[in-house]
Structures are given as C-alpha cells and as structure tokens.
Amino acid sequence: MAEGAAVVGTGAPVRKPVRRGRWVPYALLAPGLLWLVVFFVVPMITLGSQSLQEGNIDDGYVFTGNVSIYADAVQRYWPHLVRSIGYAATATVLALVLGYPLAYFMAQKAGRWKNILLILVIAPFFTSFLIRTLAWRNILSDDGPVVAFAQSTGFTSLLQAVGLTSNDTLLASKFAVICGLTYNFLPFMILPLYASLERLDPRLVEAAGDLYASPREAFRRVTWPLSLPGVVAGTLLTFIPAAGDFINSRLLGNTETVMIGQVIDSQFLRVLDYPLAAALSFILLTMIVVLVAFYVRKAGTEELV
Amino acid sequence: MAATRTSGDLRLAGLTKEFDTFTAVHPMDLVIPEGSFFALLGPSGCGKTTTLRMVAGLEQPTAGRIHIGDTEITDTKAHQRNVNTVFQSYALFPHMNVLENVEFGLRRRGDKNATVKAKEALELVQLGEVAKKKPAQLSGGMQQRVALARAVVNRPDVLLLDEPLGALDLKLRRQMQIELKRIQQEVGLTFIHVTHDQEEAMTMADTIAVMNAGRIEQLGDPATLYEHPASTFVANFLGQSNLLKVTVTGPARNGEVPVTAYDTALTVAADHVPGDAKEVWLGVRPEKLRMGEHGGPNRLHGTVSDVSFTGVATQYLVRMPWGKELTVVQQNDGSGRARPGEDVTISWAAEHGFALDAAQAADAGVEEEG
Amino acid sequence: MGVLSWIRRHLLAFAALAVLALLLVPNVVVAVFSFNDPVGKFNYNWAKFSTDAWAHPCGSPGICESLGLSLRIGVTASLVATVLGTMVALALGRYQFRGRAATNLLIFVPMATPEVVMGSSLLTLFLMLGIPSGALAILIAHIMFCVSFVVVAVKARVATLDPRLEEAAADLGATPAQTFLRVTLPLAAPGIAAGALLAFSLSFDDYIITNFNASPSSITFPMFVWGAAQRGVPVQVNVIGTVVFLAALLFVIAGQVLSNRRQRAV
Numbered sequence: 009m010a011e012g013a014a015v016v017g018t019g020a021p022v023r024k025p026v027r028r029g030r031w032v033p034y035a036l037l038a039p040g041l042l043w044l045v046v047f048f049v050v051p052m053i054t055l056g057s058q059s060l061q062e063g064n065i066d067d068g069y070v071f072t073g074n075v076s077i078y079a080d081a082v083q084r085y086w087p088h089l090v091r092s093i094g095y096a097a098t099a100t101v102l103a104l105v106l107g108y109p110l111a112y113f114m115a116q117k118a119g120r121w122k123n124i125l126l127i128l129v130i131a132p133f134f135t136s137f138l139i140r141t142l143a144w145r146n147i148l149s150d151d152g153p154v155v156a157f158a159q160s161t162g163f164t165s166l167l168q169a170v171g172l173t174s175n176d177t178l179l180a181s182k183f184a185v186i187c188g189l190t191y192n193f194l195p196f197m198i199l200p201l202y203a204s205l206e207r208l209d210p211r212l213v214e215a216a217g218d219l220y221a222s223p224r225e226a227f228r229r230v231t232w233p234l235s236l237p238g239v240v241a242g243t244l245l246t247f248i249p250a251a252g253d254f255i256n257s258r259l260l261g262n263t264e265t266v267m268i269g270q271v272i273d274s275q276f277l278r279v280l281d282y283p284l285a286a287a288l289s290f291i292l293l294t295m296i297v298v299l300v301a302f303y304v305r306k307a308g309t310e311e312l313v
Numbered sequence: 314m315a316a317t318r319t320s321g322d323l324r325l326a327g328l329t330k331e332f333d334t335f336t337a338v339h340p341m342d343l344v345i346p347e348g349s350f351f352a353l354l355g356p357s358g359c360g361k362t363t364t365l366r367m368v369a370g371l372e373q374p375t376a377g378r379i380h381i382g383d384t385e386i387t388d389t390k391a392h393q394r395n396v397n398t399v400f401q402s403y404a405l406f407p408h409m410n411v412l413e414n415v416e417f418g419l420r421r422r423g424d425k426n427a428t429v430k431a432k433e434a435l436e437l438v439q440l441g442e443v444a445k446k447k448p449a450q451l452s453g454g455m456q457q458r459v460a461l462a463r464a465v466v467n468r469p470d471v472l473l474l475d476e477p478l479g480a481l482d483l484k485l486r487r488q489m490q491i492e493l494k495r496i497q498q499e500v501g502l503t504f505i506h507v508t509h510d511q512e513e514a515m516t517m518a519d520t521i522a523v524m525n526a527g528r529i530e531q532l533g534d535p536a537t538l539y540e541h542p543a544s545t546f547v548a549n550f551l552g553q554s555n556l557l558k559v560t561v562t563g564p565a566r567n568g569e570v571p572v573t574a575y576d577t578a579l580t581v582a583a584d585h586v587p588g589d590a591k592e593v594w595l596g597v598r599p600e601k602l603r604m605g606e607h608g609g610p611n612r613l614h615g616t617v618s619d620v621s622f623t624g625v626a627t628q629y630l631v632r633m634p635w636g637k638e639l640t641v642v643q644q645n646d647g648s649g650r651a652r653p654g655e656d657v658t659i660s661w662a663a664e665h666g667f668a669l670d671a672a673q674a675a676d677a678g679v680e681e682e683g
Numbered sequence: 684m685g686v687l688s689w690i691r692r693h694l695l696a697f698a699a700l701a702v703l704a705l706l707l708v709p710n711v712v713v714a715v716f717s718f719n720d721p722v723g724k725f726n727y728n729w730a731k732f733s734t735d736a737w738a739h740p741c742g743s744p745g746i747c748e749s750l751g752l753s754l755r756i757g758v759t760a761s762l763v764a765t766v767l768g769t770m771v772a773l774a775l776g777r778y779q780f781r782g783r784a785a786t787n788l789l790i791f792v793p794m795a796t797p798e799v800v801m802g803s804s805l806l807t808l809f810l811m812l813g814i815p816s817g818a819l820a821i822l823i824a825h826i827m828f829c830v831s832f833v834v835v836a837v838k839a840r841v842a843t844l845d846p847r848l849e850e851a852a853a854d855l856g857a858t859p860a861q862t863f864l865r866v867t868l869p870l871a872a873p874g875i876a877a878g879a880l881l882a883f884s885l886s887f888d889d890y891i892i893t894n895f896n897a898s899p900s901s902i903t904f905p906m907f908v909w910g911a912a913q914r915g916v917p918v919q920v921n922v923i924g925t926v927v928f929l930a931a932l933l934f935v936i937a938g939q940v941l942s943n944r945r946q947r948a949v
Contacts (some may be wrong), residue, residue, distance in 0.1 A: 054807040
C-alpha cells in the first residue's frame with residue numbers, strides 16, 4: 009500500500025491562531041506578575057536575609073551572614089523535619105489508596121451521577137479546614153462510639169503495639185495526626201486523579217481484556233500508566249501542603265507529634281527568634297523542592313518504560 | 314491465564330441480548346465456517362455490534378450459547394477467549410509504541426517469541442519501519458493497520474472487525490478493503506466484519522448476514538443477496554431497487570409468471586416469486602432497466618423527469634403515467650442520452666425482476682446510513 | 684453465593700461510596716453538634732438537643748466580628764485576585780510573547796510552596812518595610828496566594844475556547860474592545876466564576892498565612908476558631924460552619940444547573 013495514500017487519511021491538526029500583540033500581553037501580565045514578584049519573590053529574599061541576621065526583637069537585627077544558624081537549626085530540629093516528611097508521605101500514600109477507587113468510580117462508572125459526586129467531593133472544602141479538623145475531635149473523642157468500637161475489636165491495642173498511639177484511645181496520637189492529614193488533603197488527591205481518569209478511554213481497557221489481559225493486568229498495564237499524570241499531580245498537591253501543615257498536628261496530636269510548621273510558627277510568633285525561624289522555613293522549602301524534583305524525575309521516567 | 318486453543322466453526326445458538334428497555338438481538342442462530350470472511354451488515358442500531366461484542370466476551374448474552382468448534386465459550390471472560398477484535402476507534406495504547414502494542418497480547422500469554430512474531434505481523438501490514446513510534450505519530454490509515462496487526466498476531470480462532478474502516482476517507486477505505494482481504498487469505502483466520510457499508514461488505518465478504526432490528530433478514534453470498542433479495546429491506550439496503558406493486562394474473566408458463574401493473578402485462582421468472590402470493594412487489598435494479606425496447610419483453614412508458622451524469626453512468630428518473638418515478642442507470646457507452654421531458658420506453662427481461670411479498674413496506678431500508 | 688458475587692461485582696462502588704462518606708462525615712458531625720448543648724466549655728461529647736446556638740448565632744463574643752472581617756477580606760481579596768488572575772490567564776491563553784515559561788513558573792511556584800513558608804517570608808518583608816500586621820497585610824497576602832489559582836481556573840476555560848470565534852467577531856466588524864466584551868468575556872465567564880469562587884473559599888478558610896500577618900485587632904473567623912479551640916469552642920462555630928457549607932453547596936448546585944441549562948440551550 010502506498011504510504012502517501014495513508015497520509016491522506018489524516019486531517020491536518022487545526023492550528024491555533026495566536027494573536028501577536030506587541031504591548032497588549034505585557035499590559036495584561038504586568039499587574040498580576042508584579043504582585044507576585046513583590047509579595048512572593050521578594051519575601052523569599054528577605055526570608056533568606058533574615059536567616060543570616062543576628063540580634064533580637066528589642067535591639068533590632070543586623071546582617072552578619074552567619075550561616076552556622078542553618079547547622080544549628082538542623083541539629084536542633086531534625087526530628088521535626090524528618091517527622092513532617094514522614095507524616096506527609098504516609099498521608100499521601102493513604103490518600104492515594106483511598107482516593108483512587110473513588111476517582112475511578114466517578115470518572116468511569118458513575119454515569120449521570122458524576123456531577124453530583126463531584127460536588128460532594130468538593131463540598132467539604134466549603135466548611136472551614138479548622139472546623140472540620142475539630143470535628144475529628146468529636147468523632148474520635150475518648151467517650152465516643154468510634155473509640156468504643158476500636159477498643160472492642162482490638163484495633164486500639166494494635167495501634168498501640170505498633171506505636172501509632174500511646175494509650176488505648178485514638179486522639180492526641182500519631183495515628184490521629186496522620187488520619188487528619190489524609191482526610192484534609194484527600195480532595196486534592198481525588199480531583200487531579202479524576203481529571204486524568206476521565207480522559208481514559210474505556211475502550212482501551214476493553215482492548216486490553218480482548219488481548220488476554222486479566223482485569224488485574226489491564227489495570228497494571230493500561231489504566232495505571234495512563235493515570236500517572238493525575239497520580240503525580242495529586243501526590244504533589246497532597247504532599248506539599250501536608251509537609252508544612254501544623255493544624256492537624258496541633259489539634260489532633262501531642263507533644264511527640266510536633267511538625268516543623270508548628271516550630272516555625274512558634275519561633276516566629278512566640279519565641280520571636282526570627283533568624284532561626286527563617287532558617288527553618290528555608291530548610292523546609294529546600295527539602296520539599298529536592299524531594300519533589302527527585303520524585304517528578306523518577307515518575308517521569310517510569311512512565312516511559 | 315492461557316486461553317485454550319480451539320478451532321472450528323463459530324456457532325451461535327439462540328443468542329439473545331436484552332437491555333432494560335429494548336431487545337438488541339433477538340434469539341439468533343448462526344454458523345460461521347472456519348476460515349471464512351463473514352460480514353454482519355446493517356444500519357446502526359440493528360444489533361450487529363452487540364452481536365460482535367457478545368462473541369468477543371465484552372457483553373454478556375441474556376440467553377443462548379456461543380461455541381467455537383466443540384468448545385463452549387459463552388461464560389468465558391474476554392481475556393480467556395481466543396478471539397481478538399479490531400476496534401472501530403482502534404483503541405491503540407497511547408503510552409506504548411507500535412511494537413509494544415502488537416506484542417501486548419502475546420506477552421499476556423507468555424509467548425517467548427513475542428517480539429519476533431510482532432515484527433512479522435508489522436511486516437504483514439507493511440509497517441515494519443514505524444515499530445518504535447507512538448500511535449499518535451501515525452496517520453489514521455497506519456493506526457488502523459497497527460490495530461489489525463495487534464489482533465492478527467495472536468492467531469485467534471475468530472478475528473472480529475468492528476467497522477474498522479469507518480474513520481478512513483473513501484479512497485483509503487477502498488485500498489484497505491483489498492488489503493484486508495489479502496491478509497485474511499494469507500493468514501487463513503475466520504474474520505467477522507461488522508459494517509453498515511453495503512459496498513464494503515460485498516467487496517470483502519464470502520458470506521453476508523443482513524441484520525435489521527435485532528434479527529438476520531437474509532444470509533448468503535453477495536451476488537445472491539443482490540440479485541435475489543428476500544425482503545424489501547434487503548432490496549433497498551443493498552443497492553437501489555425500483556419496486557412496483559403488481560398482481561399475479563395466472564399460473565407460471567414457460568418458467569415465467571404473468572403479472573399486471575396498472576393494466577400493463579409484465580412477467581417475472583417463476584423462481585423469483587415467493588410461494589403463491591397474489592399481490593407482490595415487483596423489483597428491478599436500476600442498472601437492469603434499459604432505455605428503449607432492447608432490454609426485454611417487459612415494457613413501460615414514461616417521461617424523463619431528471620437526468621444526472623455521474624461519469625461512468627447516467628442516472629435517469631422516469632415518471633410513470635400513474636406518478637411513480639423509476640430510476641434507470643445506463644452505462645455511458647457512447648449511445649445517445651435522453652433529455653428531460655422526453656417520452657421514453659424502458660424495458661427489461663423477466664429474469665432480471667424479483668418479486669417480494671406485498672405485505673412489507675416498500676421503503677424499508679431506504680436511505681439508512683446512506 | 685448470589686449475595687457474595689453481587690458484593691464482589693460492586694466492590695468498587697462500595698469502596699468509592701465509603702471514601703465519599705469519610706469525606707462527608709465531619710460536615711455531618713459539625714451540623715449535628717450545632718444542635719448540642721454541651722456540658723462544660725468543650726463541645727466534644729453529645730449532651731442534649733438545643734437550638735440555642737441557632738437562635739443566637741452571634742452569642743459568643745467576637746464571633747460575628749471575626750466572621751464579618753473574613754467576609755470583607757474574602758470578597759476584596761477574591762475580587763482583586765480575579766481581576767489580576769484573569770488578565771494573566773488571557774495573556775497566556777491568547778497571546779504570544781517572550782517570557783511565557785518564566786510566567787508559567789511564577790504562577791506555579793506559589794501553589795507548590797508550603798503556606799508556612801509563604802506566611803513567614805511575607806512577615807519578614809513586612810517587618811523590613813515597616814508595614815504593620817493587620818487587615819491590610821492579610822489582604823495583600825491573600826491576594827498573593829489566590830492569583831495563581833484564578834489563573835489556572837481561567838486558563839483552563841480559555842484553552843477550550845475556539846480562537847476562531849474571536850476572529851469571526853473581528854471579521855464581522857467588531858473592534859478589539861467589542862470583541863473582548865461581547866465574545867471573549869462571556870465565553871470565559873464560567874472559568875472566571877470558578878476562579879473567583881475558589882479564591883474566596885481559599886481566602887475565607889486560610890489560617891496559616893493569616894496567622895503570620897494578623898494583629899490582635901484583626902481576628903479573622905479561622906483565627907477565632909483556632910483561639911477558641913484552645914479555650915473551648917462555642918457551639919456558634921458549628922452553626923456558622925454549617926451555614927457556610929450549605930450556602931456554598933447551594934451556590935455550586937445553582938451554578939451547575941445554570942451551566943447545564945445553558946449547554947442544552949446551545
């Protein structure tokens with residue numbers, strides 16, 4: 009068969025005409041970008057500068073370029089840094105495990121219920137984050153039915169045995185903090201997953217079945233790899249805010265679950281040690297950037313295999 | 314999860330599919346011989362794709378059984394059936410390259426020679442050089458051939474083609490029809506081809522089943538279906554037909570049955586008349602009618618109302634005294650052309666007519682799907 | 684056997700609905716406990732049914748003042764962020780210009796930065812510039828983190844629009860300004876509305892960044908709740924949480940119905 013004839017079959021893709029204005033786009037961009045530069049980029053510089061100053065709140069600060077503050081910060085607060093990353097990573101994995109079936113169901117199986125389910129997933133956003141986190145104090149309260157049930161099934165003993173709780177209740181524990189993080193950022197996981205699973209053509213899964221792939225194999229070879237963009241976006245949107253969060257650790261945890269965000273908050277606003285707080289902020293940001301860059305690169309290459 | 318290799322004819326026994334509100338496929342019995350090129354032809358919504366999906370295992374039948382040879386596969390899951398499909402949308406995996414797509418089925422069955430076989434299959438469809446490209450980089454026609462290679466490479470007992478050429482333009486479609494037929498003869502597999510394009514079905518298939526409203530209207534080779542349609546639906550869906558309501562006026566003489574239409578005596582070959590019907594539709598294909606008297610003893614007089622020139626032929630509409638317009642197609646063989654308004658005689662031989670029970674609607678199957 | 688296989692076949696639906704229930708349980712709990720009459724100052728255990736809090740939603744000192752401040756900041760921040768963000772989104776979606784990659788990066792990075800870092804860095808800026816903590820500082824911060832989300836929402840909508848519509852308008856004699864007002868803006872409206880709604884809810888709900896820039900005289904609603912969480916949360920917090928939730932739900936459903944109707948009409 010002639011190759012030329014085969015090419016005739018494809019319509020040329022519609023080229024998007026993009027207007028070329030000389031000054032219009034810059035005029036449109038200027039106010040928004042200026043705002044971001046002044047109130048996002050410049051503060052990063054002042055934050056860095058603050059971390060290299062010495063002094064105190066009453067006598068003022070002087071720039072000394074003292075980088076040893078970073079070593080000091082890491083030495084004093086490495087458990088909090090490690091803990092924050094660990095909690096955030098655990099919550100991200102849990103959110104993925106919980107969010108994937110719901111996102112898949114909404115995108116592929118829900119039919120005309122799709123929009124209603126989508127609204128119900130977004131709905132929790134509309135009640136304050138804090139109020140919903142406090143609601144978990146109601147749900148997991150020591151005298152409540154959930155704890156009673158967990159005690160009677162031995163679940164609390166199990167959690168205690170693996171060190172996720174310190175007594176046979178659920179609140180004020182690692183367990184509660186991780187559950188809170190998972191719950192609070194679950195919609196951030198579900199929405200990108202939904203967006204990429206909705207684009208998945210169900211006929212591809214049928215084709216995999218037709219070509220001798222069992223449902224499990226079809227998921228592994230077709231559904232999962234095609235949903236990877238959503239997985240990557242969802243895990244980032246969950247992990248990053250979770251790593252810096254301190255609302256959950258403060259409201260659902262104990263003194264052993266203090267996360268780095270809580271340390272930064274109290275160093276800035278209560279201890280008033282600005283250089284140390286600024287250094288910790290910078291360390292957190294750097295850790296996240298490094299982890300995210302590593303993760304995106306790894307996820308990117310796996311997708312190609 | 315190796316599929317058991319079976320071979321032999323595909324047999325459907327009482328195969329039925331009911332959805333909540335309607336019956337897509339009424340109980341269907343059908344035998345498709347091993348190695349044949351079989352077409353399921355019908356307008357959209359006639360149940361042909363549902364039938365195909367039941368054979369593929371993508372749809373669960375409401376009742377009935379499916380056998381390949383002596384093995385029943387009715388309750389076998391899609392991935393356990395030795396049946397492959399070329400999907401209408403091709404359904405190529407966008408994240409895999411062409412070779413990985415073609416290897417997919419072989420790898421799922423643990424074939425050690427997957428890569429070698431896949432490359433051979435790509436050679437068969439003349440796409441050896443694009444093995445490392447992603448499907449999105451290929452033209453529609455090339456994607457179609459990858460989809461074909463991906464199915465053929467597994468050497469299934471039955472290969473199902475779901476409107477595989479529907480997305481291609483006319484010229485490419487004609488080429489692919491010939492190509493598909495060559496490949497089928499080369500690999501010798503049973504092909505079942507679902508289409509709404511009657512020309513496509515007639516070009517490729519050994520046997521055609523014409524489906525309408527969930528039932529098979531007629532089964533046969535392309536020439537028989539065209540020359541001797543069993544219903545007005547088949548007469549209209551396969552090509553065009555002029556249908557005249559006629560009354561049988563006597564018993565057959567010399568193999569011909571005398572009939573009258575609007576006081577004109579005509580004849581039809583006796584073996585083209587169903588049973589002992591009194592009122593029948595007399596059908597004649599437009600290209601069997603002749604302008605003038607040399608077509609045969611059956612003659613009608615009328616006025617040319619429209620002439621359209623189509624290149625190889627000229628199509629006339631000839632208005633009968635009772636108002637009906639007959640379509641006549643004449644080869645452009647150099648003889649003169651009639652003009653609009655001209656009074657003409659049209660004629661045809663008795664063996665070129667066919668008669669159908671007059672209880673059916675004359676316009677069944679007209680203009681469906683063009 | 685029949686029951687088991689039925690459950691197996693619908694396993695995915697069960698899992699999905701269980702997760703959905705998990706997402707919604709806290710909202711239900713908040714609503715239920717808005718009818719509680721707690722013993723002591725902590726509203727953690729059910730005591731007895733009461734509609735007192737609903738009858739006196741401002742019954743807790745400071746609660747309605749903080750709510751009012753949050754609403755004012757939320758509306759102002761989302762308005763400004765929507766204007767700034769929509770302009771950026773139109774530039775990205777409709778024009779070719781140098782520096783596109785840098786612009787995209789500058790939009791993306793704030794969304795990928797932990798709030799605690801943004802809040803603390805802004806605090807250092809305000810300290811150096813001598814801008815006092817308070818409502819103005821909060822407003823500046825909220826506009827900053829809302830702009831990116833508006834850009835993303837509007838850009839997604841603009842990307843689906845056929846640029847030939849604007850060419851058609853120009854072809855039919857519309858000036859650039861008329862084209863923008865009569866064609867581009869109405870078509871981008873759903874994205875702009877979504878962006879504005881998102882910006883409002885982000886601003887209204889923010890605690891972490893706000894906390895770095897607030898003063899004792901500028902207590903937003905989330906800050907009131909946080910403070911109350913230490914001392915004992917008044918039932919009125921649940922009432923306001925429930926009302927906001929229902930109002931937003933109504934808003935979203937109305938928007939959905941409206942866009943469905945418009946789609947059907949087209």
